[in-house]
Amino acid sequence: MSPDFISALLWAISMGLVGAVVFAAIGLVSGTDETATVAPLTLLVVLLGVPAPGVFTFFLAGVVAKHITHMIPTTLLGIPGDTMAVPMMREAQLLRELGVPHIALRKAISGGVIAAFIAVPFAVLFATLLTPAADAIGKAAPWIFLVVAAFIAYTSKGKWAAVVALVPFVLLIAGLQAFAVQNTGKSLSISFFLGIATGPLIAALFTTLSPGRKSMVRSGPREFSLAADVRTWKGRLPNPFSVLDRKQLAFTSGAAVVSSATFVFSPVAMTVLMGEVAGQRIKNGYHRLTSVIAVRNGTTESTYIAETLIPLIALGLPLSPLAAGPAAPLFNAPPVYTVNAETGETNNLHNLLSTWEFLGFGLIAVAIATLIAYPFAMTHAHRAASWVMRKVSHEAIIGAFIGLIIVISLYEGGVVALLVTVSVGLIGGLLNNAFHVHSGVQFMGFYVAILSVPQILALVG
């Protein structure tokens, strides 16, 4: 083994561990949206100069671990751990009322682990099938981004309102970019990402200072009832294969394979759909609930893995809802990773890692996340949920996030960048609240402004 390889491997393992631990902890905190947490922290890791294998395993082990521990608040407290946990709320609630929340948790996380291991090799396979078309896709990228942006907007809850809202949003970005270039001499991108990712928070903070605050007032603290967690096994921790029965294994694996191929669709939509398909084929009520929750959580893992890996391996361009969201910094994080707006040339993980490295490091990342988060969720779910609810104040989390947003903006371009982040965050957050133009649509809007708009202007002459 060459020293280079050993160094890459050490980076991959150590950063995978960091990602798994950090995001397993974040998963416990309910409502921590993936884009708002994964994108800024991954960006930080890229900017700090961590080598490509470490960046990749940090991200992948992070999302896999988060989608294991996000089931803890979802099943034991009845509040979604994050956006991807929302489609499992109903099953989790019914199983909780039946008195078996711990079974909901174990079925879901076992489904997640199995789907994650299946998704990595299948995503690599589908990516290699797509690779021959990569050149053509790369050349047509500015137009593809335009079409995909409209598609993602139309398939969001905002429908046509989201499609039309893209126009002023793209203009806003183009205008702010021109302002930034004029005043700092360089174009910005991190600040735009950060504003989009944390828009809902920024808009909410503005609302607390406005008359709209009335709608936020609560008469008392939020009440939660924390379900008991029962250990039903003796001796060694049960492995995911023994937690699920044969039918559940088959459905979970099948859903993982199918959802690995459909990398341009919304992960939430795929998660809902895969659960419905499995649910319709199972008659018994109890068996249906436990199967659907396993299949759905498995799909949260497989969509996240495939929607990141396929565009990374085959294209290098962020052409999936995930790539234009939580995984955005793996594609574009100047000055470290770049996508050239004029030529479409890339210098990011696509160029820095080979297909085999994606496969190998991907499996390492999933293994690390499983080793950290699965035993933790199986044995300490109740205590962890209780500790977070009683000790971690929401005020402290928001305060630290605001600090992080300011520091990263200042890092990219001083006060001008900070103003850009706040502007994009406020407008983007309001578009999200008022018209359901979610962050995925806005990320695509950013790429349309950077890649497609110059081409359109050139055509118009």
Added chain:
Amino acid sequence: MTRLLEVWGDTVDSRHLAVSVGIGVVIPVPVFLIAEQFFTANVENPALGKSYALLAGLVGCLVAALVAGRLFKPKRVVRAQDVVDEASQRAALDAIVAESGELGDPGDLAKPIQDELHALGLYDVLLADHRRRREAAALEEQAPATGSIQETDPETPDAAYAQGHGK
């Protein structure tokens, strides 16, 4: 007037929030700016110097979180739910039937799933409920035209809600 607000998915006290955001600015930002000055002056590679400053800023954020966490307690009431509530159990069974057709005889399930239900103490609950429903259905057949038809909603609420969170 109450100072409790719902912000970004959880309840906060508006004054505590303002102070926490203040701490989030006052600690990390000066740390970053001073570190940036120091490292760009003392590290040869300017990009690396800026990365060190960023790391210092991140540490500042963590310190800010710890300080605010120390000062302010969460605005949540957590109750332990240790006993299974039979009424909510029955409501859940009704909801399962209403949303997706039938509960089914647990005796029809494969052996491992039956074992799982026995271990959970749910087997007898499900069996009793299944029998009760079958008897009720039989009674309704004997006395036609008086029974009410239970309507089922084809669109489950969670699916409709989740679609909105387009990701």
